[in-house]
Amino acid sequence: MSGIQGNALKAVCSVYVPVRNPLKSAQWWQRNFGLEYAVPYNAAEDQAILKLSDGQWLHLVETVGAIxxxxxxxxxxxxxxxxxxxxxxxxxxxxxxxxxxxxxxxxxxxxxxxxxxxxxxxxxxxxxxxxxxxxxxxxxxxxxxxxxxxxxx
CATH class of the missing domain: 3.30.720.110 (Signal recognition particle alu RNA binding heterodimer, srp9/1)
Known part of the structure; x- marks a missing residue:
């Protein structure tokens, strides 16, 4: 079995950001940057997933811990x-x-x-x-x- 040749990492596809309220945070990102949902918002998932213009996803993940x-x-x-x-x-x-x-x-x-x-x-x-x-x-x-x-x- 051969090892990895060249750069195996192509791009960053998702970024995870800790937030207190995913829905309010998503609305802020939409208002200020024009981002759209990558998938429909589902409150049960404790996150909102938005899409950058080149297709990467911005996950706004609800946390109760320190940000x-x-x-x-x-x-x-x-x-x-x-x-x-x-x-x-x-x-x-x-x-x-x-x-x-x-x-x-x-x-x-x-x-x-x-x-x-x-x-x-x-x-x-x-x-x-x-x-x-x-x-x-x-x-x-x-x-x-x-x-x-x-x-x-």
Whole structure:
């Protein structure tokens, strides 16, 4: 019998997020990100399952225990467990601000793109990223950065 050759892990198909109320949490994700149910909601399952645009599933799993979705890195910064890839980060950022979603300061990470951190109603910390230099023209990148970072010519 031969061993595994190459990378055996293709993709992340599901992410599990601890929440207090799956239905309310699902409604929050729908309102703020436009996610749809992957399967019909069933209260007996103690979770809501939503689908990201590329097909991955976001399981909002009811818990009565402590919600501890973050961890400190070596420097003491509370890390998020995952980063969502997005398009039109400026539109999403404006939308979340308008909806009073708790968000942290925008960061321009040069070749890694533009990121910001947001929190769900249960305090779970997430990151979003758009590699603007890859997906947009240099003129569009300048407009996005001017909009998000209030750059003045």
């Amino acid at each position: 501890d979705n973050q961890f400190p890195n070596k420097a003491g910064y509370e890390m998020f467990r995952l980063t969502f890839e997005v398009r039109q980060i400026e539109v999403l950022h404006d939308h979340l601000k308008k909806n009073d979603v708790r968000i942290e300061e925008l960061q321009d990470r040069d070749s890694c793109g533009i990121n910001f951190v947001f929190y769900d109603p249960d305090g779970n910390k997430f990151d979003v990223n758009e590699c603007v230099n890859v997906h947009r023209t240099s003129e569009e990148v300048h407009k996005v950065k001017a909009h998000l970072f209030n750059l003045v010519r």
